[in-house]
Amino acid sequence: MTHSLHRFGSIESQRNDFVWFIYQSKGINDVDFEEKARRAITIAEKCGSENWGDVKLGCKLKCPVNEIVTNLSRQSRIRGVFTKREQVVEFLKEMKKADLGLSVIISGLLDEVLPSCEEAELTPHTINYSLGVWGKKDLLPEEDVLAVTSMCGHHMIAANLIRKKMEEVKKGRKSAEKAAEELAVLCPCGIFNQVRAARILQEAAVKA
Amino acid sequence: MVQINRKLCVGCATCIPYCPVEAFKKEAEERKVYVDEGICTNCYVCIRNKVCPVGAIEESSLDNFMKQFQHVISDPTVTSEGTGVPGRGTEEAKTNDVTGRYGRGEFGICIDMGRPGIGCRLRDAEKVAMAVAQAGVVLEGPEITPLATLMTDIKTGKLIDEALDTNVLSVIIEGKCPKEKLPDVLMALQRVEKEIETTFCLGIVSRAEQEEVSFFFETLEKLGIPKPFRGKVNVGLGRPLIP
Numbered sequence: 333m334t335h336s337l338h339r340f341g342s343i344e345s346q347r348n349d350f351v352w353f354i355y356q357s358k359g360i361n362d363v364d365f366e367e368k369a370r371r372a373i374t375i376a377e378k379c380g381s382e383n384w385g386d387v388k389l390g391c392k393l394k395c396p397v398n399e400i401v402t403n404l405s406r407q408s409r410i411r412g413v414f415t416k417r418e419q420v421v422e423f424l425k426e427m428k429k430a431d432l433g434l435s436v437i438i439s440g441l442l443d444e445v446l447p448s449c450e451e452a453e454l455t456p457h458t459i460n461y462s463l464g465v466w467g468k469k470d471l472l473p474e475e476d477v478l479a480v481t482s483m484c485g486h487h488m489i490a491a492n493l494i495r496k497k498m499e500e501v502k503k504g505r506k507s508a509e510k511a512a513e514e515l516a517v518l519c520p521c522g523i524f525n526q527v528r529a530a531r532i533l534q535e536a537a538v539k540a
Numbered sequence: 541m542v543q544i545n546r547k548l549c550v551g552c553a554t555c556i557p558y559c560p561v562e563a564f565k566k567e568a569e570e571r572k573v574y575v576d577e578g579i580c581t582n583c584y585v586c587i588r589n590k591v592c593p594v595g596a597i598e599e600s601s602l603d604n605f606m607k608q609f610q611h612v613i614s615d616p617t618v619t620s621e622g623t624g625v626p627g628r629g630t631e632e633a634k635t636n637d638v639t640g641r642y643g644r645g646e647f648g649i650c651i652d653m654g655r656p657g658i659g660c661r662l663r664d665a666e667k668v669a670m671a672v673a674q675a676g677v678v679l680e681g682p683e684i685t686p687l688a689t690l691m692t693d694i695k696t697g698k699l700i701d702e703a704l705d706t707n708v709l710s711v712i713i714e715g716k717c718p719k720e721k722l723p724d725v726l727m728a729l730q731r732v733e734k735e736i737e738t739t740f741c742l743g744i745v746s747r748a749e750q751e752e753v754s755f756f757f758e759t760l761e762k763l764g765i766p767k768p769f770r771g772k773v774n775v776g777l778g779r780p781l782i783p
Contacts, residue, residue, distance in 0.1 A: 335616075336772060337741070337743050337770065337771070337772045338652065338655060338656060338741040338743070338770070339770065340656065343769065346770070351772075353634055355631065355634045355635050355778075356635075357631065357635040357638050357639055357778070360635075360638045360639065360780075361638055361778060361779060361780075387616050387617055388617055407619065424775060427777060428777060431777075431779075432777075433777075433778065433779035434777065434778060435634055435635045435636075435637050435638060435774060435777065435778035436774075436775050436777045436778075437633075437634050437772055437773065437774050437775065438772075438773050438775065439770075439771070439772040439773070440770065440771075441769055441770060442768070442769055442770065442771045442773075443769070445771065445773050446773065449773065449775055452775075454775045454776060454777070455748070455775075455776055456748035456773045456774065456775055456776060457636060457637040457747070457748055457774045457775065457776035457778075457781075457782075458633045458636040458637065458642060458745060458746070458747055458748055458773075458774040458776075459633070459745070459746055459748050459753075459771045459772065459773050459774070460632060460633040460648070460650065460743045460744070460745045460771060460772040461743065461744050461745075461746065461756070461768040461770075461771045462741070462742075462743055462768050462769075462770040462771060462772075463741075463742040463743065463744060463760075463765060463766075463768055464741065464742065464766070464768075465655075465656065465739050465740070465741055466729060466733040466739065466740050466741070466742055467733045467736050467738055467739040467740050468658075468736065468737060468738060468739055469739060471658050471738065471739060472656070472658070472739065473657075478656060478657075481656060481657045482656045482657070485655075486616040486709070486710075487560050487655070487656065487657040487709055487710065488560065488583065488585050488616070489560070490557060490558055490559055490560045490562075490585075490657075491560075491657060492556070492557040492559075492562065493557040493558055495557075496557045517589075518558075518585065518589055520588075520616060520617055521616065
């Protein structure tokens with residue numbers, strides 16, 4: 333799954349958008365995963381992760397945090413978002429110190445992520461590079477809509493729903509923040525960045 | 541399978557914008573909503589989020605293998621039986637620090653067919669899988685990636701005939717190739733992208749050492765492919781670490 337890799341929108345709007353993952357691998361390092369995941373979540377929360385979740389249980393904007401933490405299993409997948417580079421650096425430093433033995437992955441702009449690793453004194457092991465969209469690109473929606481849909485990499489958030497939310501914000505029926513949170517709950521992984529989404533919705537409303 | 545209970549549906553159309561592939565349609569005469577089964581990918585966004593205010597969207601059994609496959613691959617909350625992994629069932633580079641799936645001197649290929657949010661017929665996935673296999677990609681097997689369960693021959697990427705018309709929200713073609721084959725693989729993708737009716741997102745996995753990265757960037761430049769600015773970085777904290 334490469335659902336956090338291919339995010340779209342202007343480079344500037346991607347600058348404050350980082351996805352973090354804590355992964356166990358079956359049969360290799362999944363023993364006591366639940367406890368380790370709880371420690372990783374505590375670190376992510378402390379570092380200011382705006383959203384996070386477990387695909388089976390939902391994101392923290394939809395499901396109470398205690399419920400997610402209590403129901404973690406060896407198969408759970410934990411991931412979330414940061415909105416500032418400083419949060420990423422602090423998270424990496426803390427995870428290094430915690431030494432949980434789980435794979436830690438950060439997805440984002442390489443000119444932000446790689447210096448963050450360096451600052452945390454970590455040497456990246458592997459990189460999955462995004463080479464963007466290929467094929468019939470004329471099928472893609474408009475850029476600001478694509479910037480929002482692609483923040484749920486499994487595409488659980490429809491382009492038409494985003495257009496509807498943009499319209500609601502434009503007409504003043506709801507705030508961009510409220511609209512962004514309504515979209516975020518549809519992404520079960522918790523990697524939807526509602527802070528960035530609110531900014532995009534607001535900008536679209538002003539433009540219109 | 542997703543269906544609308546016609547007795548309950550009031551035709552309010554609240555559900556329509558929620559469908560990622562626009563499978564909800566409104567009847568002209570009775571003004572009730574129906575599901576276009578040829579478009580629906582059984583991702584269950586509508587069911588999971590209870591988007592119908594009167595509860596008219598219902599789940600019925602997935603009555604054949606292809607419907608079940610479609611659901612597993614399109615609904616990230618379902619775990620793939622073959623790989624034991626939820627979310628379309630694959631780990632790719634995320635655990636490479638402990639699995640060592642991609643070593644030095646080779647590149648991982650992750651082709652997300654139907655992304656971002658367009659959806660794809662498996663016919664197009666077969667076309668792309670066969671093109672890269674012919675160019676030198678060794679495709680991953682069913683224990684690693686769900687699409688391989690539909691392949692009649694893992695060496696060629698050919699899919700079973702009954703799969704070809706199936707519509708999925710997205711599906712990943714995964715494999716790897718030796719360093720020297722990477723230019724051929726990228727050129728094959730440049731050719732086949734013109735022959736498909738959908739889009740795909742391309743991810744190339746590399747070990748993070750300078751030698752590998754330099755080779756990769758030089759190859760892109762020779763082929764006129766823009767240098768990537770996004771990446772997913774495995775920071776090497778997994779244990780036991782594959783050096």
